[in-house]
Amino acid sequence: MASNQPPQAQTSNDSSDSGLDSIRAARLQKVEDLKQAGQQPYAYSWEITHPVAELQAKFADLAAGTEADFEVSVAGRIMARRVFGKLAFFTLQDQTGTIQLYLEKKTIQAEMGEADEQAFNHLKRLTDTGDILGARGTIKRTDKGELSVKVQHYAMLTKSLLPLPDKFHGLTDVAKRYRQRYVDLIVNPDVRDTFRKRAKITAAIRRHLDELGYLEVETPVLQSEPGGAEARPFVTYHNTLDMELYLRIATELHLKRMVVGGFEKVFELGRVFRNEGISTRHNPEFTTIEMYQAYGDYEEMMALTENMIEQIAVEVTGSKTIAYQGETINFAQPWQKVTMHDAVKEKTGVDFSQIEDLAKAKQAATAAGIVEVDACESIGHVLNEAFEQKVESTLIQPTFVIDYPVEISPLSKPHRSKPGLVERFELFIVGRETANGFSELTDPIDQRERLELQATKKEAGDLEAHSVDEDFITALEYGMPPTVGMGIGIDRLVMVLTDAASIRDAIAFPLLKPEKSETAEAEL
Known part of the structure; x- marks a missing residue:
């Protein structure tokens, strides 16, 4: 004008x-x-x-x-x-x-x-x-x-x-943009567009699952026993009940209770809270969707995930191919699928499936340039370290990594044909885990043993391990049908579909230190 x-x-x-x-x-x-x-x-x-x-x-x-x-x-x-x-x-x-x-x-x-x-x-x-x-x-x-x-x-x-702000094109101070998001929204059209797309993404997910017969439910945010993931919880206190409570770290265990109760397809889209570090891909409170389907397995859930995200990409961006931070990402099916063992072998030359001794596994990992494996308790943990250090960041196109070690998958069903592994997948896009799913463990005896192992780690000082959720075990003892579950990190999916470099760009009001704290820290 x-x-x-x-x-x-x-x-x-x-x-x-x-x-x-x-x-x-x-x-x-x-x-x-x-x-x-x-x-x-x-x-x-x-x-x-x-x-x-x-x-x-x-x-x-x-x-x-x-x-x-x-x-x-x-x-x-x-x-x-x-x-x-x-x-x-x-x-x-x-x-x-x-x-x-x-x-x-x-x-x-x-x-x-x-x-x-x-x-x-x-x-x-x-x-x-x-x-x-x-x-x-x-x-x-x-x-x-x-x-x-x-x-x-x-x-x-x-x-x-x-x-x-002085410039019509918006704020240039990144910290101020996050801290005063209301001003950022006023002056930056691209930021407004990001949150419009975020709304379209969550609406498309709900619509897709509704068409498949899923029921949206709500589960408690305040829990007496956190579970469903390995993460350090936020602790709070209820005065009237005189009891310590936790903000949920996942919705998994309560959604499985719904499946036990007879709901065969359920999901919840909501906030979870983990008392962990902050980075370009981590915020202490974030949005996930978890869904559970009776009588299905992880192959079926991978197909659902592939179909749903491809459809959402088209609805939100108008194409199956998008640009993300200079990379071209193609959501057209079929997506790549690789076992964790094969992915690690390709990048390191080490086939951990052929190693039966923990010391030899650590030695092979160290020789391949993998660090900090001394504390690994099993070959499965060594394999996971190798994957995280050498493979994860290379998975740019949508890729399902499947068949994880049982040691790092305490809620997954044992693989039907591969001893020591479970039927689990993770979806990686632009080098980041975006979804995690598995055939659910329905054997209450096996589940108790795995949770008791977690409890032992908690007693030894592991802040991300948890105690046995006795009520969840009781629910399993009433019988849960064969079930598959999956969770998607909504913030990370939004990042990809809106070309956001940081998770803070995908969250309207990310957690920040008070300005005084930042000033004091800078003076130290």
Whole structure:
């Protein structure tokens, strides 16, 4: 819209003032001036007839220099304002896009019924970028081609006390973007698009599972015994019950209880909490979906995962092929499938399936450049270390890694033909685990033994190991049908489908240290 700005025009730029305090004080005075003029600086409502994007589409063919006899009412935030003697142009942004307000002294009137001249003068003097304005009028395309609302009536809906960032294209301070996400959303269209796509992704997952007959259920966030994953939980306390509780680290064990109770296809999409480190791929609270299906196995769940994610990619991006951080990712089926043993052998030259002695396994791993294997308790743990260090980051295209060691899979059913392994898969995309699934362990005796081994590790000081969930064992003793389960990290899937480099870009309000803590830490 810069093309509409004659050489003599002056552009408002609040952020060039001496400081936020002076800007805020000036705007507070404008609040009082609005009240004195009979205008409400914080309105109660405004009737909207059309979102901005709908108007842009409806009048896309309107010729330059013409008007349409079509009355509209819009509302949004002023993103830019250019004021002349008897004419002003505002850029108004709602959640769907932007449109120009064409404000002419001879036709404009404030909603409070002021005389034209007074209304226009107040508009020039008492509005700022960041204000939320309501406007009614007709559609006009300017001589220079800008679709506009030719305003007849306007009203201040919310007076903004703080200025938007200097640059119209948004915040550049990454920490401030996360900390003040509301400002980031205002000024960065790409960020708004990320969270629209996130909503589409979760809606598409729910729709896909609903069509397959899955039932969405809810399970407790507060639990007396955490389980379903190896992770350090957050601890809290219930005063009335006088008991220690934990924020859930997974939804798995309660969803399996639902299967025991007779629901053959269930899922839950919600937050889980793990008291672990923060990185570009980890946030202490994150969103997962876990689903469980009776009478199925891990092969069936891999097929479901492949179909669902391919379909979601098309719905959200319009293609089975997307760009992620310079890589081309192809979601078209079939996806690669490889056993953990074969994947490690390909990258290291070591076939751990042929090694039966733990010391020899560690020696072979060390020779292959794998570090920190001394603490590994089994060959399965050594294999997993080799995979994480040498293979995981290389799996760029969607890849199912299957058949994991039993030692690292305490809730998985033993493989039907491969002793020492379980029927488990993990899905890797762009070098990150995105999904984890397996044929579920339904033998309560075997399950108790594995959980007791976890309890022994907890007693030895392992903060990610857990005690035996006796009620879950009891549920299994009533009988759970053959079942397959799978969980997807929603945040990581959003990262891939929105080209987000960090998980913080996929979470609206990621956990951050208080600013004082960051300052104190920097001074150390």
